[in-house]
Amino acid sequence: MSKDPTFRVLGGLPSRSERYEAYRREWDRREAAQDASDHPVHVDLESVAVCDLRCGSSEEDPQGFCQIWTHEHIRTQGFDQHTYQRGYMDPVLYGRLIQQCADIGVSSIKLNYRGEPSLHPRIVSFIREAAGLGFPDIMMNTNGNGGARKNPQLFAQMVEAGITDLMFSVDACDPETYHRQRVGGNWEILLNSVRSAVRTRADGKGAPDCRIRASVVRTHLNAEHVDSGRMEEFWKGKMGVDWMSISECYFPAGTTHHWKAAEWRQMDASQFQCSDPYRRMVVTWDGRHTMPCCQGFTLEIDGGGVMGVPGAPVRSLREAWATANFDRLREAHRQRTWDRPGPGGEPICQSCAVTKVPTRIAPVRDESAGKVVLPVLRG
Ligand code: SF4
Ligand code: SF4
Numbered sequence: 001m002s003k004d005p006t007f008r009v010l011g012g013l014p015s016r017s018e019r020y021e022a023y024r025r026e027w028d029r030r031e032a033a034q035d036a037s038d039h040p041v042h043v044d045l046e047s048v049a050v051c052d053l054r055c056g057s058s059e060e061d062p063q064g065f066c067q068i069w070t071h072e073h074i075r076t077q078g079f080d081q082h083t084y085q086r087g088y089m090d091p092v093l094y095g096r097l098i099q100q101c102a103d104i105g106v107s108s109i110k111l112n113y114r115g116e117p118s119l120h121p122r123i124v125s126f127i128r129e130a131a132g133l134g135f136p137d138i139m140m141n142t143n144g145n146g147g148a149r150k151n152p153q154l155f156a157q158m159v160e161a162g163i164t165d166l167m168f169s170v171d172a173c174d175p176e177t178y179h180r181q182r183v184g185g186n187w188e189i190l191l192n193s194v195r196s197a198v199r200t201r202a203d204g205k206g207a208p209d210c211r212i213r214a215s216v217v218r219t220h221l222n223a224e225h226v227d228s229g230r231m232e233e234f235w236k237g238k239m240g241v242d243w244m245s246i247s248e249c250y251f252p253a254g255t256t257h258h259w260k261a262a263e264w265r266q267m268d269a270s271q272f273q274c275s276d277p278y279r280r281m282v283v284t285w286d287g288r289h290t291m292p293c294c295q296g297f298t299l300e301i302d303g304g305g306v307m308g309v310p311g312a313p314v315r316s317l318r319e320a321w322a323t324a325n326f327d328r329l330r331e332a333h334r335q336r337t338w339d340r341p342g343p344g345g346e347p348i349c350q351s352c353a354v355t356k357v358p359t360r361i362a363p364v365r366d367e368s369a370g371k372v373v374l375p376v377l378r379g
Contacts, residue, residue, distance in 0.1 A: 004354045010232045010244040014211045020164070023107035023136045031275035034334050036326075039104040039318055040281040042137075044294060045097055046113035047120045049086045049285045053143050053184040055171075056219075056259055064183065065217070065249060065259055067114045084114075089285040091122050093307055097283060098130055100317045108137035113282050113294070118146035124157045131162025131207065138207075139165035141215065143182065144190035155193040156200040159210055167213040168194055168241070173225050173234035181221050191239070198240040211242040219249045223261040224363040248360070250353040262358035269336035272355055277330045281321060290320040292329055300348045301325050 016024075027041050049068065056064030064070075071084055101109060109130050111117045117140055120126065130138045140163060148154045158166065168190065172178035175187040194212070201210050214235035218226050225231045226246055235241050248262045276293035283290050287307030303320035320326070329346060331337075337344030339355075349355055364375055 005357045006248045006250060006353050008246050010226075010246055011236065012243070014242040016211075017209050020136050020209045026107065027279055030279040034273070034275075034278055034330070036278045036321070036330055038321065040106060040321055041279040042108040042110065042281070043097075043101050043106050043317065044110045044113045044280070044282040045089065045094065045101075046115065046283060046285040047089045047094070047111045047117045047123060047126060048115045049084055049113075050088070050119055051114075051116040051143070052119060052146055052149070053116065053182055055143075055182050057183050061258075071114075084284060084289075085286065086115075087285050088120055089287075091126075093287050094122075094126055095129065097287070097306065097317065098126075098133060102133040102135070104318050106317075107135060108139065109135050110139040110141070112141050113284065115285075116143050116146040118142050118144075118148060118154055118158075120147075123147065124154070124161050127158055127161040127163050136209070137164050138162060139167065141167045141169060142193075143185060144168045144170070144193040145185050148189055148193045149186070152189075152192055153196060155197040156205075159197050159200040159206040162207045162210075164207050164209040165211060165213065166197055167215050167245075168197075169217070170194075170214045170235060171216050171219075172222055173231045177221050177225065181217075181219060194235075194239050194241065202240070212240075213243050213245060214239070214241045215245050215247070217249050218246050218261050218360070219259040220261045221259075223361070227360075227363060248358040250356065250358070261363075262360050264356045264358055266350075267355050267357060269333075269339040273333045273336065274338075274349065274352075274354060275333075277326060277333065281317070283317070290315075290317070290323075292321075292326040295348065295352045295354070301329050301346075 023041065030036070030041060051066070051068050054064055054069055055066045057069060098109065111123065111126060117123055127138060140158070144155070155166070170190065171181045178185060178187045197212055200206060201212060216222065216226060216231060222231065232244055235244055249260045250264065274293065280294065281290060281292055282294060283306055288305040290303035290306060291301060292303065303323040303326050304315050306315050306317060306320055332344060332346045332349070335344065338346040338349040361375060
């Protein structure tokens with residue numbers, strides 16, 4: 001799976017077909033050989049950069065813990081050129097990119113980067129188009145609300161269209177915690193989305209490799225539910241998802257942020273080499289930016305646009321994959337220089353969550369308050 005120390009699987013991984021396992025072997029080979037070949041194994045196509053939720057936001061903390069809203073916050077500070085614009089991927093651009101992916105041998109597609117992909121009005125046909133091109137893996141992270149607010153059958157339709165990895169970001173196993181963490185979300189809509197996807201797959205209407213996951217960002221609000229097993233019991237036992245993953249909540253901009261439920265230790269280059277730049281790539285919704293990992297929010301490592309924009313060359317995905325910027329990042333990990341302050345160093349990696357190791361903080365029972373709380377965090 002991933003060696004990202006912030007990510008773990010609760011319980012076991014689901015079984016998969018030999019075809020799927022073969023692509024995962026190539027995914028692992030890229031890491032072991034530090035070999036980028038001439039194409040990525042996986043491409044994130046950002047179908048939308050908009051969202052109907054505002055996770056973790058409050059009046060005191062307007063940007064919450066979401067990259068979309070963090071960018072909105074940065075924009076209000078006058079750094080417009082360092083943020084993405086918000087929007088929806090043009091279906092013509094999508095068609096062009098997905099065909100290129102098929103032509104160059106990409107195995108896995110994810111239909112989101114930031115944002116809620118079910119809000120794209122063409123999302124079901126996007127999945128059908130990808131399935132028609134035969135990718136072993138077609139993935140999506142979703143908040144389970146989005147387009148399902150208007151179309152309760154949307155996630156069932158996605159399963160029927162051929163999605164293989166449908167990952168619901170749930171974060172809670174009760175409505176109260178859910179509404180506090182996934183601000184603006186509707187618990188009942190989420191439950192209906194998961195239920196309808198699980199039922200459709202169980203009825204044999206999905207792809208053979210279709211698996212449904214519940215994902216949780218572990219925070220001070222839900223740590224007890226994760227650690228006690230209640231989260232797993234609800235989503236796997238009661239709702240019937242195939243598997244569960246947990247990510248620790250991390251904030252590059254403020255490690256004292258109140259959401260986290262772990263202490264963080266920075267690794268150096270002798271302890272960590274990142275594999276993403278050898279195997280995955282991101283294309284933003286407007287086709288104006290490409291990145292060799294999923295943490296490139298600040299656009300420090302841009303392979304350039306893959307559509308014609310004034311003043312910028314039109315590149316193919318394969319050409320973006322071979323750009324000097326992408327190679328620079330690969331080299332910084334191959335040569336173990338990414339942690340240097342000067343030449344050879346990569347500030348984006350130094351502030352990235354995956355170069356840090358979390359130590360989970362266990363919730364304790366506060367007898368005077370009569371509830372389970374997290375001890376006060378240090379730094
Ligand atoms: S659902 Fe995702 S994109 Fe939307 S606010 Fe939450 S973290 Fe951000
Ligand atoms: S920013 Fe650096 S460490 Fe983080 S995912 Fe990208 S390449 Fe890896």
